[in-house]
Amino acid sequence: MKLELRGITKRFGALVANNNISLTVESGEIHALLGENGAGKSTLMNVLYGLYIAEEGEILLDDVVQKFAGPGDAMKAGIGMVHQHFMLVPVFTVAENVVLGHEQTTFGGRLDLTAARAKVREISDRFGFDIDPDALIEDLPVGVQQRVEIIKALSQDARVLVFDEPTAVLTPQETDELMIIMRQLAESGTSIVFITHKLREVRAVADRITVIRLGTVVGEASPTATNAELASLMVGRAVELTVHKNAPELRGTALSVKNLSVIDARNQIVVNNVSFDVAAGEVLAIAGVQGNGQTELTEALLGLQHHVTGSIDLDGKPLRGFSVRHILDSGVGFVPEDRTEDGLIADFSIAENLMLDRSSGAPFVKAGNLQLGFRAKFAAEKIREFDIRSQGSDMHAGRLSGGNQQKVVLARELSRELRLFVAAQPTRGLDVGSIEFVHTRIIETRDSGIPVIVVSTELDEVVALADRIAVMYRGEIVGIVPGNTPRATLGLMMAGEPAPATEAAL
């Protein structure tokens, strides 16, 4: 089915989220919609899906103008959506989820689950999904849950499928599998709109690319365009994806982790006998597919895990077994993996968030009293220094964009006197401009003689930042290799293969 959007304009008050956007997706085509966070991609798709009504413009399917009053109309017209956050009921089975909202019943109002199962099997077989219709959603891996979403859309005879940032929650392997599925779907005649801000994926799978910036279409590109071309279209200026950095000036071992093991709440060994050193003035990147113990390792460093054995010594002083407060006071700066959940308090102002981990003493607190004057001055200074785009230091952190939220976290952590800096997934979900800012800051921290640990699942980020790379697999460190190790080798290590002997010796 051919999809055409003509001159779509959508305003929220004074803000123009979509400005006269036109887009054509031919039948059987994968059309990538590329743009930074907040560029207006999701708004456009919500207009398409009937969640928003556009002020101007029209939607055409096979050259017929459509009027959608809600998602129900859009679904009937053959538009399906695979949301970034899955709309599935975890305690229902696959079949139950697929028919949810369109249940067919037999005599007496009983659910016709046999038909539902058959439908799931039929679609599943058609694309080689291998999904058990009776499996509970909560038992399925994220990648498979996403396939259930796809089946759900296809079961409603969707001819246009919208994927809203589908890879944000997937591991690299799952991402590759999704790409293959998208290809299959396109070959069977389904039109696909693929929303993303990851350049690599766009180039791997898209037939055509439309780049959106600040609510307007800024250009079309073919998949043969280079990363740099696409990135500069997205942010409107030439960005460097590699970080400029000089060779590290090592100043002796600062952090020494020996035989560290972590047992989680379910009594699983999630970090298994890990040992590594970090020198002052170097970046040790911890690479690996998500869920291989990196999260627990960083939490153990900060004292957030309860069952930890082994030793963590910073500048000769033990850290293991002390409270988070003590570890922070020892000079550990920490950027948590999930900034909205663990890094910020959404309903607190920027100024309040900037003092969040310094609420027990000078300079922010004197004799139990908050030093509001000092805090306001401090906040104004940091907002300038870290270029936090806001309406002032009283603005709630929850209303900032992801990139600016991360800048608040960075500003808070880097403004203390640090002896170790741990950043977990520091650029997850950020746009290209913010990524560049965060990377520069991390390297500056390293150059000031502070040992830095960066945990990342993005190989590009690991390679860009690391002086040395430790690869984790199933709770263990497979090997620690130099920062210039070829990606192919790193990829093998992330799958659990030991490092080549020559490099492991380093």
Place this chain on the structure above:
Amino acid sequence: MSDAAAPAPAYGPGKKDGSERWTQTLRDITGGSAMISVLAVALALVVGAVLIAFTNERVQETSGYFFSRPLDMVQAVSDAVAGAYSALFQGSIYNFRANNFLTAIRPLTETLTFATPLIAAGLGVGLAFRVGMFNIGGRGQMLIAAGAAGYVAFAIELPAGIHLIVAILAGLLGGAMWGGIVGLLKARTGAHEVIVTIMLNFVALYLIQFLLRTPGALQAPGSNNPKTPAMLPTAVFPDLFGPRYNLHAGFLTVIAATIFVWWLLSRSNLGFQFRAVGQNPNAARVAGINVKNVYMYAMAISGALVGLAGINQVLGTVTTGFGAGIDAGIGFDAITVALLGRSKPWGIFAAGILFGAFKAGGFAMQAAEGVPIDIVVVVQALIVLFIAAPPLVRAMFHLPTPGATKKPKIRADTGRTTNEVVAK
């Protein structure tokens, strides 16, 4: 609990479960704007007016011949409603019929007297709200505080002035202890504070009843009634404006408490940590705030504030000796007061005075117009209902929805499943 060898707690603030949604709802209900509170009161009064009209005999009579003489019924309705609400006003603020100012203003002092314990308890409940906890244990905390303050007040002889202060401190300590138990259980075992506070209400009630029947404890000597002796005059709050008015110096302690809570929440670092834990315990924990200690401190202070209500009851309002009903349901009314006051100290102060006015004026309304005092209770209940349903109030008055353009935040739990992916 950072010691690696310590056993894993059954409950941690980092766990994402049903309680997260519950906390969010609590936050939405308690965090709304002052406008919602005002509109909720206005709406409740309108519905109350309808009820007054319905129950009025004259209105019922005139409705029988509504179609022949409709104006009769309109007249009857407006008479009934205006009469009831004017009686409510005259009974709670200013009595126009009195022949001099000092008499005319008496209802206002009555209102403040009724408001005193409501504000104190409301502050306690509101403080717990701000830390993300529901303190339903007002009754128990009031009873224990009243018992402790009362015992010091009637059984121990001390010089005037000092006696009052010691009695107040004993009461505060009692309330703090009773609230602190809840915080301790929540922090150490993960027990939910709603369950624990409700259960401790019964423990406190039966404990006080037992002591009231035990000679030498709280029971008045030579009496078989479950009632304490009268408080010694040295431990009683002095009247503020002489014996003509019931208003006593307890009102000043409540003003001080309001100022204290304001300072605590918006100016102190402890309050900063309280609010941080209330808004996002995960981020608070990562920022090095000891969440468990915060729960304990917050519940202890909350209990002490609710205890202040009990102290005011025994040392100010009922000084002739008290029984197990001394809490007078204030611990529960306090929840309404805290909700109406949006858990903000001065909001609670204002809401407490409003509810004090309902109590003072309710009696006058019943006496003057024959309107059942239950109407006041219904109006109070409606206020809670409207506050708990902000979307309803917003829809009725076409107010904008806060954060309307925000997309619902639904998080996929990724960490749980990826291990399986890797294992494949």
